Amino acid sequence: MLRFDGVTLPDNAADLRREVRAFLENYDGKLPRPNSDFGSGYDPEFSARLGERGWIGMTWPEAYGGGGRSFFERYVVTEELLAAGAPVVAHWIADRQSGPLLLRYGTEAQRREYLPRITQGRCFFSIGMSEPNSGSDLASVRTTANAVEGGWLLNGTKLWTSGAHLNHYMVALVRTEPRGENRHAGLSQFIVDLKGPGIEVRPIRNMAGDEDFNEVVFTDALVPPENLVGEAGNGWEQVTSELGYERSGPERYLSAFRVYVEFVRACGGSPGSSQAAAIGRIAGHLMTLRRMSMSVAGMLESGASPNVEAALVKELGNNFEKLMPELARLALPPEAHSAGFREAYADTLLHSPSFTLRGGTREILRGVIARGLGLR
């Protein structure tokens, strides 16, 4: 049976929380944004300021510019940023995923090259996984890297690559050997400079009207040999090791949080009973999800690889992110929609179809959970 033990935040959490709140209050950019979604709000200046405070790469060793701090401390900072609607997306993937990947599998030279810049909030990464015909079936990727003199030649197309039009690098999962019996073999990861030759990035407008994700086409794009991450052929193991980080954080249940805040504001201090019940029902979900998500942070802190638990938290969190705006909408008659509620609600609803797609679809997550339960 899957276990989610209670965790208590370390003693310094309260101080850290206060520091983050004070920082946000004094930030001169516009806060909060209408939504608390980690996937929108690109602000390199904000990321650089966070880097100055030591709030990127917090858990990494100091030798690479990190803070040597616990996953719990990182948790406090990230949840405070999201709840406040801070613009975190520029550094988000590098901090959450690409940096930890390089720490675990990267060469010493790679760590020294990228990690300090990431922690300064000056080096941003995209995830290069999906392709035109490879979405959930990630092992079917067809982008190839062939060894040539001077490195590897990449050919193929990555799709739905968030931030590729703005970020500096992508960690691309590609085939370095033809697909054989074992479809998980022969995959490798490379750090690709998105501004390099042979790479074309085309933004794709989403239904909310934003340009966030992209098509990235490689045409004989030369990647130097030192940009191979880990071992050639070990890409599948490496890419799945990222999932505990990718799936369990506060961003998996806080995307719609600003809707809740504006809902409570619109209900006022003495809400009707059905409104109060909706506020309470949402709170019960939120309090429980936060504790489950922190429990996974505790597993990460102890060195475990909680991929199944992370999938489970993401499944529940994504369901909640979709349920909550609906509960709020139904409890608030249209004439009671304040301008603040309307803005947060519309912005969140328009992004909500992506909640159960990005970072592993609902169907994939349920498959991961089912495997963890011994059903497959």
Place this chain on the structure above:
Amino acid sequence: MTDSLIVDSAAKIFADTCNKNVLDTAERGEFPEALWEAVCENGFHLLALPDSGAGLGDLFAVVRAAGRQALPVPLAEALLANRWLGHEGDGLVSVGLAGNGGAWSEVPWGRIATRVLGVTAANELFVACPESVVRGANMAGEARDTVTVGQVEPVEVGEPVYATLALSRVAASAGALERVLEMGLRYAGEREQFGRPIARFQAVQHNLAMAAAEVAAAVRASDAAVEAIGGKRFELEVAAAKSRVGEAAGVVVEAIHQVHGAIGFTYEHELHHYTRRLWAWREEFGGEVYWQTRLGERIAALGADAVWDFVATPR
């Protein structure tokens, strides 16, 4: 912190002494004497007395273990009555809802109780001796009697008694939810259709994955409320847990019955003893909407800009 030795031995004794036959007999209205004796012989009914060394955490862990077996005895009521009145002899003290006119409702096994505690949602607690009893049952067939009482004495315990009783249903539900999930997982692995175990079908896997996620949420919510005992936020944490666990119960019961097919719909199968309890316990000591409303009113009074702090700093 709970004493895992106490909880483990309770779980073992409950599993050894409670079976389908005991559940059926209890549902016909006969108090399961042998089972209750086994509970008392091992001293579980005395857990969490002020001088026992065990705390309320242990008490709720044992209640959860009882929920795992659908134990058809008023263990939580007896344990809490001991805590609030002190233990006094072998008679059963049950706990129901104090009502006007001397009629107290929803009293588990009021028919054999020597004394009865009556509680109100305003945390008033009274004690009385039953004078007459009208038998009743909840939808799980658990004895829930209406007791006419004579002389009523107030009891001062200085604890949020109503939320504590609500938490007993939350903890028992957490145990029952774990049990029905295990039943669903086992059955899916055993039952074959189209030449393979139904666990191999993606539709079944997804149903069970979703149920497992809901069970995990319910268990965490229940544990969080237990961890909040004695704190300023206790009643609000119980409110969150009663709401979350009630919602999980509906989803999980539906999914696990679907996995079991027609056999799980028979009286002969043991599944319904758990699923009917899960349904019934949602309503006892405040339904979800009651607790949601209390929690929501508190949050609304704090104001929109304090919502995040309420969620993030529970202590």
